[in-house]
Structures are given as structure tokens and as C-alpha cells.
Amino acid sequence: MGVFDYIQLGLEAVFLGPEFFSLLGIPISITLAMVFFGFLTGIAVGSTPGLAGPMAMAIALPILISVFGFHPDALLPIFGFLIGIMKGATVGGAVPAILFNTPGTPDAYMTTLDGYPLAQKGKAKKALKLAHFSSVSGDTFSDVVLIICAPFLAILVERYLDLPEKTSLLILSFAFIAAVIGNSVGKGLISMGLGLLAAYVGTGEDIYPRLSFGTQELARGFPVVTAVLGVLILGEIFKSIEDLWREKKQNGQINVIEQSGDQNLHWADIKRYAPYIGRSAVIGTVIGALPGVGSTLAATLGYTAGRRQYQKNKNANDPNFGEGAPEGIAATEAANSSVSGANLIPVLSLGIPGNAAAVFLILAAESIGGFNPGPGVFKIPSSGVNTELVIAFGIFTTMFFANALNWTIGGYIMRSMGVMIRIPKHILLPIVLLLTLTAIYVEQTRMEAMWFAIGFGVLGYLMRRIGMSPLPFVIAFILGGRLEDTARQAFQATGGDYFFLFTSPVSFIFMLLALAVIVYTARHKKVQSE
Numbered sequence: 001m002g003v004f005d006y007i008q009l010g011l012e013a014v015f016l017g018p019e020f021f022s023l024l025g026i027p028i029s030i031t032l033a034m035v036f037f038g039f040l041t042g043i044a045v046g047s048t049p050g051l052a053g054p055m056a057m058a059i060a061l062p063i064l065i066s067v068f069g070f071h072p073d074a075l076l077p078i079f080g081f082l083i084g085i086m087k088g089a090t091v092g093g094a095v096p097a098i099l100f101n102t103p104g105t106p107d108a109y110m111t112t113l114d115g116y117p118l119a120q121k122g123k124a125k126k127a128l129k130l131a132h133f134s135s136v137s138g139d140t141f142s143d144v145v146l147i148i149c150a151p152f153l154a155i156l157v158e159r160y161l162d163l164p165e166k167t168s169l170l171i172l173s174f175a176f177i178a179a180v181i182g183n184s185v186g187k188g189l190i191s192m193g194l195g196l197l198a199a200y201v202g203t204g205e206d207i208y209p210r211l212s213f214g215t216q217e218l219a220r221g222f223p224v225v226t227a228v229l230g231v232l233i234l235g236e237i238f239k240s241i242e243d244l245w246r247e248k249k250q251n252g253q254i255n256v257i258e259q260s261g262d263q264n265l266h267w268a269d270i271k272r273y274a275p276y277i278g279r280s281a282v283i284g285t286v287i288g289a290l291p292g293v294g295s296t297l298a299a300t301l302g303y304t305a306g307r308r309q310y311q312k313n314k315n316a317n318d319p320n321f322g323e324g325a326p327e328g329i330a331a332t333e334a335a336n337s338s339v340s341g342a343n344l345i346p347v348l349s350l351g352i353p354g355n356a357a358a359v360f361l362i363l364a365a366e367s368i369g370g371f372n373p374g375p376g377v378f379k380i381p382s383s384g385v386n387t388e389l390v391i392a393f394g395i396f397t398t399m400f401f402a403n404a405l406n407w408t409i410g411g412y413i414m415r416s417m418g419v420m421i422r423i424p425k426h427i428l429l430p431i432v433l434l435l436t437l438t439a440i441y442v443e444q445t446r447m448e449a450m451w452f453a454i455g456f457g458v459l460g461y462l463m464r465r466i467g468m469s470p471l472p473f474v475i476a477f478i479l480g481g482r483l484e485d486t487a488r489q490a491f492q493a494t495g496g497d498y499f500f501l502f503t504s505p506v507s508f509i510f511m512l513l514a515l516a517v518i519v520y521t522a523r524h525k526k527v528q529s530e
Contacts, residue, residue, distance in 0.1 A: 038084020047093075064082075087340060097109070102232070110336075198222055203481065224478065227456050237436070280305070
């Protein structure tokens with residue numbers, strides 16, 4: 001059997017699988033139906049401030065397994081639902097970021113920088129249309145690269161990146177994010193340091209958990225959902241409530257932004273934003289193919305590259321990035337969405353998740369059985385059929401079907417969310433606060449998690465008030481444990497060499513780049529401020 005035979009088998013497994021229902025006499029397979037329902041769930045979850053795709057995937061996975069069971073036939077329907085959530089949430093995360101300045105997902109934080117100011121200028125629907133087009137374009141490009149490069153790109157990365165190189169790559173990522181986000185490199189480093197400090201509370205040895213001060217609550221550490229939603233969502237809500245109070249005190253009323261002007265996305269607009277979309281799609285695809293880096297870094301890099309190009313070409317009357325430039329939305333959404341396909345390159349080829357959403361795909365494979373992500377997935381045997389390769393092409397098919405849904409009905413659903421801008425903010429913010437706290441409690445079901453979330457919300461509020469970006473904190477908190485684990489493994493693998501980060505040429509180059517990024521960006525921003 002050749003490659004095209006496996007492609008045909010993968011298509012048949014999705015489109016001609018067990019029938020779920022019939023539409024006008026056409027049988028609809030259970031896998032297609034699950035992708036559709038997962039996609040709708042993903043958009044709803046991503047569009048709701050305080051919720052996120054990985055959270056919905058975490059809740060859905062045990063329910064799906066209990067419904068479909070632990071046999072290999074359940075793999076594609078469950079994968080389809082999870083992939084639908086992943087695709088829908090990536091697009092939907094731009095909705096609260098643009099309308100309410102509260103990112104539905106961490107990687108949509110960069111979208112708030114230009115999306116929310118554009119909505120404040122009365123262009124919310126146009127911003128949503130641009131976010132949708134950019135997101136789906138980047139996602140489709142990434143899926144094409146996934147199918148072409150999955151067996152080769154991830155193996156190539158793994159060949160040249162051993163444990164010391166992976167550790168230094170994470171350090172370089174931290175340095176880059178701390179340097180480029182915000183107006184101050186020092187504040188970015190402090191935000192990153194606070195994130196690492198919070199990540200290491202309650203970790204270490206089980207008998208002696210770090211930084212717990214002898215308390216059982218801290219010994220279990222801070223749940224990811226409390227830190228991320230607390231700093232990103234609750235912090236913004238607290239700040240917005242105070243801003244509304246100040247506005248009411250000064251003006252005697254709360255102003256409502258009226259949407260006006262041309263809200264359509266024209267062909268001339270698409271041609272103008274296409275270079276930003278294309279550049280960010282390539283950046284996001286490359287980042288997504290790197291194990292363990294994720295979409296937040298891709299959004300940051302795409303936004304930074306777009307800002308650099310924009311400064312060269314902008315007219316005198318055009319807004320700067322961060323002041324409502326549509327190019328900022330295009331660059332960010334194309335970058336973070338193009339990760340969703342490419343992050344399956346390390347998942348399928350190496351069994352290493354590229355971001356949080358990919359973790360649940362691996363967990364589903366391990367829980368059900370019959371599919372072991374790794375280099376063996378793409379081997380074509382001399383005799384017989386590699387069922388794992390059939391499933392892999394089935395996964396590719398579900399991803400393209402989800403993209404087709406995104407191109408067609410996804411835009412209508414997302415744009416319909418624009419009516420939420422008409423809801424007065426003093427009514428909406430308490431609802432968002434309640435939804436966020438409910439989501440945290442559903443995820444954790446313990447009261448101390450609520451107090452942790454409120455504490456992180458106060459921290460996020462204070463960070464915003466002093467001009468410190470919360471994004472480095474979130475990234476450091478999410479990747480802090482991975483950084484320590486990788487560093488420990490590299491230390492052991494090199495025989496206890498304390499200088500393992502500098503003995504490998506590639507690792508040494510990454511460390512030099514990290515230092516260079518900090519120094520250069522600090523000097524550059526100092527010159528700009530003078």
C-alpha cells in the first residue's frame with residue numbers, strides 16, 4: 001500500500017464511518033457530527049470571557065470516553081470533537097478580546113492591544129471580520145504544512161534539539177517575551193519572575209513542597225486556571241470596574257460606544273493585510289512545530305514582526321500598533337491560529353504537545369489505546385496495514401473539515417457575537433465575573449481556588465495600574481514547570497554538568513541570543529523614551 005491508499009482510507013474512515021443520522025437521504029458519519037458539535041462548542045467557549053478551549057477539552061474528554069468507550073473505533077469521533085473545540089476556540093477567543101478587552105484565551109491577549117481600541121472607535125464588527133479571516137487563513141496554511149511536513153519537520157527538530165538545547169530554547173523564549181512585551185524590559189522581567197515564582201509554589205519533592213509555608217493549601221500549588229484566569233480576566237475586570245466608576249464620577253454617566261461607518265471587509269482591505277497574515281502564518285507554523293513552545297509565543301512574535309514592518313510603511317495619520325491598527329489584529333490572529341495545525345507535528349511524530357490543547361489529544365490517545373503518537377505512526381509496512389497511519393490521515397481530514405466549517409458558518413457565528421457590544425459594560429462585567437468564577441470552581445471544586453483566583457486578579461489589576469504586562473507572567477507560569485523538568489533532565493543526561501547550557505554549540509547560541517535580546521531591546525526602548 002502506498003501513501004495515496006492511506007489517504008483514501010483516512011477519508012473513508014471519517015466520511016464513511018458509522019452513521020449518526022441521515023440528512024436528505026445522505027448518511028452523516030458520527031465523526032463528522034462530532035467535529036461539528038465540537039466546533040460550535042469551541043466558538044461558544046472561546047467567545048465567553050473566562051473560558052478557554054483547553055478547559056472545555058478537559059471537561060469533555062472524560063464524558064466522551066464514557067460515551068464511546070475504550071475501543072479504537074472511538075478514536076476518530078473523540079479526536080474530531082476535541083479538534084473541533086480547538087479550532088473553534090482559537091477563532092472565538094478574539095471575540096471578548098476585541099469587544100471587552102478580556103482575552104478568551106491567553107494567546108488572544110495580543111489581539112486586545114489593537115482590537116479593543118478599534119472597537120472603541122466604532123469598528124467592532126470590522127475588527128471581528130478581520131480577526132476571523134486572518135485566523136482561518138493562518139489555520140488553513142498550517143494544516144497544509146502539517147500534512148506535507150509532519151513526518152519530516154518534527155524529526156529534523158528532534159535531531160538537532162537535545163535536552164540542553166530545549167532548555168536554552170525555553171529560556172530564549174522567556175527572554176524574548178519579557179523584552180518585547182510592554183514598554184519596559186525591566187517590568188517584563190519582573191512579570192516573568194513573578195510568574196516563575198508562582199509556578200514553583202508547592203512543587204519540588206512531595207515531602208517538602210517548596211514555598212508552602214507549612215500550609216496544605218499552598219502545598220498543592222496554584223492551579224493553572226486560577227492563575228491564568230485570575231491575572232488575565234479578573235485583573236481586567238477589576239480595572240474596568242474602577243474605570244467605569246471613575247467615568248461615572250467625572251461625567252455623571254457611562255458612555256456607550258456607538259458602532260458607525262463601514263463595517264465590511266473589502267478586497268482592498270484583504271490585499272493590504274495579506275502580507276501581515278502571510279508572515280504571521282509562517283511564524284506561527286514554525287513555532288507550532290517546536291515541541292512545548294505554543295501559540296502564545298507565536299502571537300507575540302507575529303505581532304512584533306508585524307509592528308516592525310508596519311512602522312516602515314505607515315502613513316502619518318495611521319494609528320500605531322496598540323492604538324487600533326487593523327494590521328495588529330491580522331498579524332496576531334494569523335500567528336496564533338496557524339499554531340493549531342502545526343502543533344500536531346510534534347504530537348503525531350514525537351508524542352510531545354505543542355500547546356495546552358494538544359495535551360488532551362495525547363491524553364485521549366493514551367486513555368483509549370490503539371494509537372501511539374511517535375515516529376512509528378508514519379511508517380508504511382511492507383505488508384499489512386498500519387492502522388495508526390490511517391487514523392493520522394483521519395485526523396488530518398477532520399482538521400480540514402473543521403476549517404471548512406470555519407470558512408462557511410464560522411464567520412457568521414463569530415460576527416453575530418458583535419451584538420454583545422450593545423450590552424452596557426456595567427451590566428456585562430458582573431456577568432463575566434460570575435462566569436469566570438463559576439468556570440474556576442467547576443474546574444477545581446475547592447473553595448481555596450476561588451481565593452487564589454481573586455488574589456491573582458488583584459495582582460493582575462496592580463500590574464495593569466503600574467503599566468506592567470501580565471502576559472510574561474502567564475507564559476512563565478504555564479511553562480515554568482516544563483522549564484524545570486527539561487533542565488533537570490538535561491543536567492542528569494550530561495552527568496551533572498553545571499554548565500550544560502554552554503557546552504552545546506546550539507544551546508550556547510540560544511543563550512547568547514537571550515542575552516542579546518534583553519540588552520538590545522532595553523537600549524532600544526531607552527533611546528525611544530528619550
